[in-house]
Amino acid sequence: MAATVKDVARRAGVSPRTVSNVVTGTTRVADATRARVEQAIAELGYRPNAAARNLRRGRTGMIALVVPELDQPYFAELARATIAAAERHDYRVMLEQTDAAESAERRVFAADQDSTLFDGIIFSAVEIGLSDVRSISQARPVVLLGERSFESAFDHVAIDNVAAARTAVQHLIDLGRTRIAAIGAQDDHDTARLRTLGYTTALRDAGQAVDPALIESTRRFHRADGAEAMARLLDQGEPPDAVFCYSDVLALGAMHTLHTRGLRIPEDVAVVGIDDIEDGRFSHPPLTTISPDKEYIARQAVDRLIARIGDRELAAVDLVAPSELVVRQSTSGTP
């Protein structure tokens, strides 16, 4: 049986309350007393019981970060940044994976079940619908990451996806490319929709026609999806001379196919992605990408969530995270 405040108190010859005062540091304690208590704590190896503390305090000091897949580099990097941001508030982060739409429901439900385990939730899941979020939000504060069509009701942090996509495509246009494909479109995915909008807007602004045959949908955002989409594009009559991928991982998959087919990057096909994951910096060739400020996103999301935990009545805000084009050899040619 682990030692409790009572045991420590007995050993140090003080009341349990004083032990608590020493441990939490909220109240003034005489140096001599503190020393005695600390020694007793050390001797007994006392550790505060988190469950009891949580129960008494009415909060757990934990927030949940819900992502589709932890082993997608973007989310892993985001998770890392989120954990770091939460740490500064003395909060811990519990990671939840939704995997896929179907599974997501189950998970979200599970998260809701054990809800009292978290003080708040950061959702970076794409599959979750408005009603799901709403039902969760009744119970506890929620911050959403990524675009949402129903964003106004909740705190929300994202890059400007239309602008990001436009910038990426404009970069390809500036290189003189005229058959620019897109990989990653998804009708039921808000972020993807905005990126498609940015893509078509950029083309139209440049006076280029939008060819639906050059817009490839993918079921998910995996390397394999990017590879398959690229293969489909190449199997059409006239291949593209550039491709804008809605994520770096898709782009890496697309490049895989291009290599396999013996096409040169960027001479035959230029490739640009979004996310700026580390893989892209070391791929062959290194990947041009739109780099969202993940630290900013994580920090804002955490700060906002914790503010909301403190005051449930705060008005919802939309925060736009910075993002910038990072040009590497997948578009700019071999150095």
Next chain:
Amino acid sequence: MAATVKDVARRAGVSPRTVSNVVTGTTRVADATRARVEQAIAELGYRPNAAARNLRRGRTGMIALVVPELDQPYFAELARATIAAAERHDYRVMLEQTDAAESAERRVFAADQDSTLFDGIIFSAVEIGLSDVRSISQARPVVLLGERSFESAFDHVAIDNVAAARTAVQHLIDLGRTRIAAIGAQDDHDTARLRTLGYTTALRDAGQAVDPALIESTRRFHRADGAEAMARLLDQGEPPDAVFCYSDVLALGAMHTLHTRGLRIPEDVAVVGIDDIEDGRFSHPPLTTISPDKEYIARQAVDRLIARIGDRELAAVDLVAPSELVVRQSTSGTP
């Protein structure tokens, strides 16, 4: 204020105890009563309070997985598998990052502080020393992942690193390579040491000399470290014709340098890694690697940890996870 069992009980016209019986399902409850209680739960949006439940039950249903860096693909994939394995036992996984040796101490300490938050810990951190683990292990069950020189004292799951390294290097020897370099050696890292042992053993068994100049140490296991180590190897007089990297990420970094220097893979330099991360399947060329069974590792670690939570007196076991060579184009030539 959230609804409690008392509120539900009042509404359903039963005692709080009956509500608890319905929720936990441990005791028989008449169908009519159950229906009434469930309706009241739904109406009030009642959710069990995790803190109170943990306090009463004396366990939290959470385990910690401690890894160096979550955004290293291997650990992200391992985390994913661990979360899935834990889920089958109705356990949740809390992820902790140690980042680096120094930071690790702080984290481990923090984990120990809040110790009662977890029922057990799975350590996949390389920087942690025996004394650290021992101090933690006093408080709660621990399972170690990866090689340890002090393994006998704790439950422990790992691949056979010597055999894995030998297999990888033997593969390069079989291809006729004669100047086989190694990237990733670290004197103070048990896993790295065993891999170096496997490397030298394979060379000696094949009658090849071990050239210390071909063994590159790296401070960490990042892409950049692999890239730099490869550059150092190439800057020496005679370049290697093959390189065995102690992780896929190192290998991807090494390939980056090879591409930059205009060397062909595998014609000029064959590359093999360890970990079988997804990146390697889509790199250019796809990476030959030793594939450890991550699902096995995660499952065994979780099963073992939970068994130990149930019985603290279990004898420590060493479990060897399967691993196999996966040959791709980074060694076998362009298809």
Next chain:
DNA sequence: TAGCCTCTTTGCCACGTTGCAAGACACCTG
């Protein structure tokens, strides 16, 4: 119809902690 048995439901209490507010004590000022 009494007695026994099984199935349900319940009351009591403790898990370990901390908020609150009062109590104890020493010391200082006038």
Next chain:
DNA sequence: CAGGTGTCTTGCAACGTGGCAAAGAGGCTA
């Protein structure tokens, strides 16, 4: 030396749940 001030310590109670064992209800057998 009384009164006051500030510092430090304490007792009490409650957070919400579930283990235990006993009480209650209803039905069946003899």
